[in-house]
Amino acid sequence: MNTNYSENNHLVLIGKIVSEKSYSHEIYGEKFYVFNLEVVRLSSTVDIIPITISERLLTTLDIEIGKKVTVEGQFRSYNNYENDKNRLVLTVFAKEIKEIENEEEEKDQVTNEVVLVGYVCKKPIYRQTPFGREIADVLLAVNRAYNKSDYIPSIAWGRNARFCQNMEVGTEVKITGRVQSRTYEKKFEDGTSETRVAYEVSIASMEVVNKEDQETESEAVV
Numbered sequence: 001m002n003t004n005y006s007e008n009n010h011l012v013l014i015g016k017i018v019s020e021k022s023y024s025h026e027i028y029g030e031k032f033y034v035f036n037l038e039v040v041r042l043s044s045t046v047d048i049i050p051i052t053i054s055e056r057l058l059t060t061l062d063i064e065i066g067k068k069v070t071v072e073g074q075f076r077s078y079n080n081y082e083n084d085k086n087r088l089v090l091t092v093f094a095k096e097i098k099e100i101e102n103e104e105e106e107k108d109q110v111t112n113e114v115v116l117v118g119y120v121c122k123k124p125i126y127r128q129t130p131f132g133r134e135i136a137d138v139l140l141a142v143n144r145a146y147n148k149s150d151y152i153p154s155i156a157w158g159r160n161a162r163f164c165q166n167m168e169v170g171t172e173v174k175i176t177g178r179v180q181s182r183t184y185e186k187k188f189e190d191g192t193s194e195t196r197v198a199y200e201v202s203i204a205s206m207e208v209v210n211k212e213d214q215e216t217e218s219e220a221v222v
Helices: 158-164 211-221
Strands: 009-017 022-027 030-040 046-054 068-082 085-099 112-120 125-128 134-144 148-157 172-187 193-208
Touching: 009 046, 046 068, 046 172, 046 193, 068 148, 085 148, 085 193, 112 148, 125 158, 134 158, 134 172, 148 158, 158 193
Parallel strands: 046 085, 148 193
Antiparallel strands: 009 030, 009 068, 009 112, 022 030, 030 046, 068 085, 112 134, 112 172, 125 134, 134 148, 172 193
């Protein structure tokens, strides 16, 4: 069965541009840029999400601070080697971007949603907060074209945390949630510290993918 990578990893964000674009890299003559998008949660908390975008999507749209846009794409990861250490970097890879010209376009729309189908690639870490709230950290490997994978940190809460705490490595799951940003203090051996931002998926729903059902559907199509 052919893998549909767009369905494996699909994301939609609606927010406000809060930084100028800056040059990121170039691949086969195609330049890519990054900028930050502010996305407001229902609780009014703000997430600042990094967006990576091709110059080819910017021929009819300028990246300007304060402009509201809809971004459709994928949540991706790559390894950044820094000071002889490997660091996982996450970004939203934009496949489409559209300016929102009036507030009516925003009404009744989901402003932050990501759907991922991937494999549990590390034993989930289940814990409880001092106030008794249940949390589980889940690292998903999401397949991409050309034998690549994105490694996406995710957080499950409550019954979802209990559901995934005993999952085996290699279990295929489908999750729906939102991309969120979180600041933390990185402490170094010399006693110094640095404020960093982590990005992850806050899981709203989770289900185990049933391989037998997939194979049955594939046979029916054939």
